[in-house]
Amino acid sequence: MIRPALAALCLCLGTAAFAHAAQPELDIKLEPYRKSIAVHATVAGQPGFFGFDSAGGISLVSPQLAQKAGLQPWGMLSGYSMTRNRFDIPQLEGLPVTLGGRSWTPRGLGVMDVAPLYAKDNTLPIDGNLALDLFEGKVVTLDVPHMHLYVESPDSLRERVAGAIEVPMRVAREWQGRTLSVSLGVKSPKGLVWFELDSGNGGVVLVSKPFASLFNLDPAKEGPQKVRLELAPGYTLESEMGMTPDMIIDGNVGMILLRQAVVTLDLANSRAWIKPVPPAQP
Known part of the structure; x- marks a missing residue:
């Protein structure tokens, strides 16, 4: 028979063992890409390696990935970079982006070759850029020192x-x-x-x-x-x-x-x- 004092001690030890840190909704592993960061993701069923650009505004896929996935970009999105360069790119809508084991559907995707944005002679494969638009309405943490992106729970x-x-x-x-x-x-x-x-x-x-x-x-x-x-x-x-x-x-x-x-x-x-x-x- 376990005596009351011993039982109480066991209960305390058991509680301490399970009192771990609160878990986020999602833990996404970041990877280095040139001087920035990147993630593995799947767009419309097509896997790829994407830069993660918190200032990108809209997530982008390369024309090559769009073609592999059998997608047909349409319309035009027009805007300017912070240094006044104009971009006119076609768009996609309603496509899921699977990241960290979860599917996200942003308001839209742009179609653009982003490799030259990283370096004019960029020879490292990149299939686009993902941005904060994926996480609209969420709380996200960029923990670059430990190479994680978290979608937080309350x-x-x-x-x-x-x-x-x-x-x-x-x-x-x-x-x-x-x-x-x-x-x-x-x-x-x-x-x-x-x-x-x-x-x-x-x-x-x-x-x-x-x-x-x-x-x-x-x-x-x-x-x-x-x-x-x-x-x-x-x-x-x-x-x-x-x-x-x-x-x-x-x-x-x-x-x-x-x-x-x-x-x-x-x-x-x-x-x-x-x-x-x-x-x-x-």
Whole structure:
């Protein structure tokens, strides 16, 4: 017979054993691709390897993958990159994207060869780019230091943001509501300046010329400069790779931030949190 005290001890030990961290809805493994990140996914039954571009706005498949899947793109989507380059691409609608063992159906897909966007001489196979539009209405966490993308559950979200720093965030929608991207508000002497969060940006901090002086940057200077961004009280991002190109957005920050912090994005309620990751010990 188990005595009451021993039974209570066993119960406590059993409870502790099962008191593990709350589980997210989905855990998607990220992989490196050039200076950015990528995932394996299936579009309309056709498997492929896709860049994950948090600033892409709309998920894209290559013409080659669309042809293999027997798809017939139609219509036209027209827009501009942040550096004023115009894109006119056909679209697809109602197609499932299977990622992390779950099927997602975005509002639309664009059809475009994205390989030259990574490098003019890109010889590494890539079947398109996936973007935040897949996760409309969800909370996602980009944990690039540990190479995971999480779709959070209510319980895992509470644990994820405990001790994190909340930062201003805006959701941007273009192409008549088809796209979804986010920008983070950065404090300046004049007010908030909005920096697009761009996992496709492998290693620079971009500040549009009209905003450059607010961050002690010379808009006329070619080449990198030291830049300092106060994302929130208690968290400042510093980099030697600040650039001041001619852009149609305020600014853009990508892997320089994502390599040193876990970033959680509530796409339904326009909230964001940053949790710095301690530097690896030598």
